[in-house]
Amino acid sequence: MLPFNPKQTLVTGAFIGEIDLLKASGQFPHLDVMGIGNLEAAIQLSDYLSKNNNIRHIVFFGSCGAYEWSGITIGSFISPNRVYSKEISHALKISKQIPESPEFYEITPDKSLQTAACNAPTTITLIDLKHPPEESWKNLEIENLELFGITKVANKFSVTVTAYLAVTNLVGPNGSNDWAKNWKHLSHSLQNKILFVS
Numbered sequence: 001m002l003p004f005n006p007k008q009t010l011v012t013g014a015f016i017g018e019i020d021l022l023k024a025s026g027q028f029p030h031l032d033v034m035g036i037g038n039l040e041a042a043i044q045l046s047d048y049l050s051k052n053n054n055i056r057h058i059v060f061f062g063s064c065g066a067y068e069w070s071g072i073t074i075g076s077f078i079s080p081n082r083v084y085s086k087e088i089s090h091a092l093k094i095s096k097q098i099p100e101s102p103e104f105y106e107i108t109p110d111k112s113l114q115t116a117a118c119n120a121p122t123t124i125t126l127i128d129l130k131h132p133p134e135e136s137w138k139n140l141e142i143e144n145l146e147l148f149g150i151t152k153v154a155n156k157f158s159v160t161v162t163a164y165l166a167v168t169n170l171v172g173p174n175g176s177n178d179w180a181k182n183w184k185h186l187s188h189s190l191q192n193k194i195l196f197v198s
Contacts, residue, residue, distance in 0.1 A: 001194045002059075002108070005056070007029060007030075009030060009056070009059060010055045012034050012045075012058060013060065013062055014034065014041065017183070018033075018062055018063070018183075018187050019031060020191075021195065022061070034146065034150065038147075038149030041149040041150050041153075042149035042153045045058075046156075056160070059161075059163075059164070060150055062164075063183050063186065063187065064078065064142040064143055064165040064166070065143045065144075065167070065170060066171065067119075067132075067137075067141060067143065069129075069130070069131055070141035072141055074169060074178070074182065076166075077189075078113060078114050078167060079109040079110040079112075079113040079114070079115055079163060079165070080147065081107060082104050082118065083104055083105050083107060083147045083148050083151045083163075084100075084120070084148065085120050086119050086121060087123065088125045089123075091133035092133055105151035105152065105155055105161075107147075107151055107162065107163060108161065108162045110162055116141040116142050118143070118144055119142070119143045121148075125171045125172070129172055143171050164190055165190075166183070166190045167186075168182040
């Protein structure tokens with residue numbers, strides 16, 4: 001893990017299974033879950049940062065699906081460098097997305113891992129996506145459900161973010177089933193990798 005002052009760093013995930021080994025290690029004085037989805041994560045993080053104004057950095061542990069066109073494989077560990085929130089229904093022209101400002105947030109990647117552009121929509125994509133559904137999706141490589149909410153709030157509080165994500169599935173109709181099969185052992189592998197180098 002990148003070196004940060006543990007007294008000023010919040011280590012977090014969507015649910016306890018994503019940070020259970022880190023919690024058991026006792027190495028991180030600020031460690032808490034923020035909930036599943038952009039909205040829940042944003043609300044919980046706002047509350048946490050309001051009560052802990054010493055936090056200067058957030059380290060998020062989670063899972064993600066890879067878009068097939070990215071070439072990223074299941075079992076990879078990613079540290080995103082940019083986070084968007086693009087909805088598939090807008091790309092397919094069945095709804096209109098309210099524009100985000102800014103469109104994306106830059107975050108601090110751990111360059112010892114593969115970096116990627118992350119999409120963090122409000123819904124899980126269940127359709128088969130062999131190719132980007134529109135031009136603006138070409139640079140998107142992975143999909144996670146919390147990271148846009150986390151980065152948006154962190155930006156408001158002038159707090160930096162680094163994320164560590166395990167690729168549990170390819171985005172598509174089987175994504176949720178593959179996530180259920182893969183998340184636990186990949187999360188433990190990721191956490192152990194970080195604990196080993198900390």
